[in-house]
Amino acid sequence: MSADPTQVLAFETDCHIFDGCGFPAPGLHSFLFEPLWGDGDSNVYFNKTMLLALLGSIVIVGFFWAAFRKPKVVPGKLQMVAEAGYDFIRRGVVYETIGKREGEKYVPLIVSLFFFVWMMNLWSIIPLAQFPVTAIISYPAVLALVVYVLWVSLTFKRHGFVGFFKNVTGYDKSLGAVLPLAMLIEFFSNLLVRPFTHAVRLFANMFAGHTLLLLFTIASWYLLNGIGIAYAGVSFIMTIVMTAFELFIQALQAYVFVLLTCTYIQGALAEHH
Amino acid sequence: MSQLLILAAEETENPLVPPIPELVIGLIAFVIVFGFLAWKLLPNINKVLEERREAIEGGIEKAEAAQTEAQSVLEQYKAQLAEARHEAARLRQEAQEQGAALIAEMRAEGQRQREEIVTAGHAQIEADRKAASSALRQDVGKLATELAGKLVGESLEDHARQSRVIDRFLDELEEKAEAAR
Numbered sequence: 001m002s003a004d005p006t007q008v009l010a011f012e013t014d015c016h017i018f019d020g021c022g023f024p025a026p027g028l029h030s031f032l033f034e035p036l037w038g039d040g041d042s043n044v045y046f047n048k049t050m051l052l053a054l055l056g057s058i059v060i061v062g063f064f065w066a067a068f069r070k071p072k073v074v075p076g077k078l079q080m081v082a083e084a085g086y087d088f089i090r091r092g093v094v095y096e097t098i099g100k101r102e103g104e105k106y107v108p109l110i111v112s113l114f115f116f117v118w119m120m121n122l123w124s125i126i127p128l129a130q131f132p133v134t135a136i137i138s139y140p141a142v143l144a145l146v147v148y149v150l151w152v153s154l155t156f157k158r159h160g161f162v163g164f165f166k167n168v169t170g171y172d173k174s175l176g177a178v179l180p181l182a183m184l185i186e187f188f189s190n191l192l193v194r195p196f197t198h199a200v201r202l203f204a205n206m207f208a209g210h211t212l213l214l215l216f217t218i219a220s221w222y223l224l225n226g227i228g229i230a231y232a233g234v235s236f237i238m239t240i241v242m243t244a245f246e247l248f249i250q251a252l253q254a255y256v257f258v259l260l261t262c263t264y265i266q267g268a269l270a271e272h273h
Numbered sequence: 274m275s276q277l278l279i280l281a282a283e284e285t286e287n288p289l290v291p292p293i294p295e296l297v298i299g300l301i302a303f304v305i306v307f308g309f310l311a312w313k314l315l316p317n318i319n320k321v322l323e324e325r326r327e328a329i330e331g332g333i334e335k336a337e338a339a340q341t342e343a344q345s346v347l348e349q350y351k352a353q354l355a356e357a358r359h360e361a362a363r364l365r366q367e368a369q370e371q372g373a374a375l376i377a378e379m380r381a382e383g384q385r386q387r388e389e390i391v392t393a394g395h396a397q398i399e400a401d402r403k404a405a406s407s408a409l410r411q412d413v414g415k416l417a418t419e420l421a422g423k424l425v426g427e428s429l430e431d432h433a434r435q436s437r438v439i440d441r442f443l444d445e446l447e448e449k450a451e452a453a454r
Contacts, residue, residue, distance in 0.1 A: 028286060028288055031288060032286065043292075043293055043294055044294070045294060046294075049295060050294070050295060050298040053295075053298055053299055053302040054298065054301070054302050054305075056302065057302040057303070057305040057306050058305075060306050061305060061306060061309045061310075061314075064309065064310060064314045065309070065314065067314075067318075068314040068315070068317045068318045069313075069314070069317065070317075071317050071318050071320075071321040072321065073321055073324050073325045073328055079318075082318075083318065083322075086315070086318060107315070108307065108310050108311035108315050109307065109311070111310060111315065112303070112306045112307040112310045112311065113303075113307075115306065116302070116303050116306045116307075133299075136291075136292070136295055137288060137289055137290070137291045138291035138292055138293075138295030138296045138299050139295065139299040141291045141296065141299075142291075142296045142299040142300045142303065143299070143303060146300075146303070200289070203289075207288065
């Protein structure tokens with residue numbers, strides 16, 4: 001299947017129920033892409049997700065370039081839409097969590113993160129692309145890594161070496177005898193698990209969403225034979241419903257990703273953990 | 274069969290192990306977005322948002338100034354109106370007083386003229402009466418003397434004039450009339 005370079009669709013199209021072939025269920029192979037350029041074994045290649053990632057960047061930059069290149073005090077329609085998005089993240093996320101005074105300088109990062117993640121998620125339901133870039137762990141991972149590096153360095157800068165450990169271990173004398181255990185758990189949770197969950201939360205949501213969409217799409221096609229046509233209709237309706245649901249989940253996950261980022265930054269800046 | 278082999282080969286790929294090239298491209302893609310937004314586009318819009326805020330605040334200030342001015346003009350107008358009313362009331366009062374004084378004056382003048390006329394009338398009547406009375410007295414005396422002279426046969430005129438009999442008689446008559454009145 002994906003090993004075949006000529007394979008364009010996510011599944012085989014000549015297979016229907018009662019034809020004697022099994023259901024071509026979606027699986028891990030649905031998330032593997034043959035390089036469009038280069039060699040898959042050499043780590044020097046270019047594939048569909050990379051293309052979508054770069055295209056997504058261009059779309060975002062293009063959108064904001066058109067909206068904010070020459071902004072006007074009395075905004076046009078495009079500027080108004082872009083401003084609404086910008087303001088939503090700035091006020092609704094950054095000011096709400098970090099506060100206006102401290103949060104101001106993180107606004108560009110958070111806004112970029114939100115729109116980047118959202119765009120990468122949106123590819124899932126855009127015709128022809130139809131693949132959420134964030135369902136490849138590398139993309140959420142690199143974003144989570146950026147946030148992690150920022151968080152660690154901010155905590156060091158704000159609290160110093162000892163303060164850093166107090167911060168990440170949730171040092172609190174009132175815990176008494178359980179303090180060592182609490183510190184161990186907190187250390188593990190904050191420093192090691194956090195970046196992982198931050199990335200995987202986004203990845204897994206998009207992965208599962210794409211699998212669901214694939215499942216119903218493939219089933220709609222696969223069932224188009226004999227009595228199966230009735231079930232194909234149901235499956236097709238489910239595809240539409242799940243597409244709408246994914247549209248919601250995509251925005252939600254992008255929001256959750258930046259909200260967590262802000263929470264981490266706020267934790268790093270807080271005087272007492 | 275070949276499908277199974279491929280599936281088996283793919284199962285060795287852990288979806289949680291990030292492929293390095295995608296990491297690199299992901300970072301590049303994100304840096305492109307972050308770079309453009311942080312370098313130019315967001316500062317751009319921030320500047321405009323700030324300008325807008327100032328414009329709105331300026332507008333509010335202007336509106337406030339206009340309102341205060343309107344308020345002061347209204348108060349001024351009200352004060353002027355009150356003053357004008359007061360003035361009008363004062364003028365009316367004055368006019369009434371003047372009118373009353375005028376009427377009183379004219380009435381007094383009328384009274385005076387009436388009295389003058391009446392007095393003049395009285396004096397005239399008195400004078401006429403006196404003149405008539407003296408003329409009558411002379412005529413009556415004369416007639417009486419002539420009548421008496423005719424009766425007596427001789428002129429008594431000189432005698433009567435000397436003795437003033439008739440005058441005395443008439444004076445007595447007058448006194449009687451006076452007393453009867």
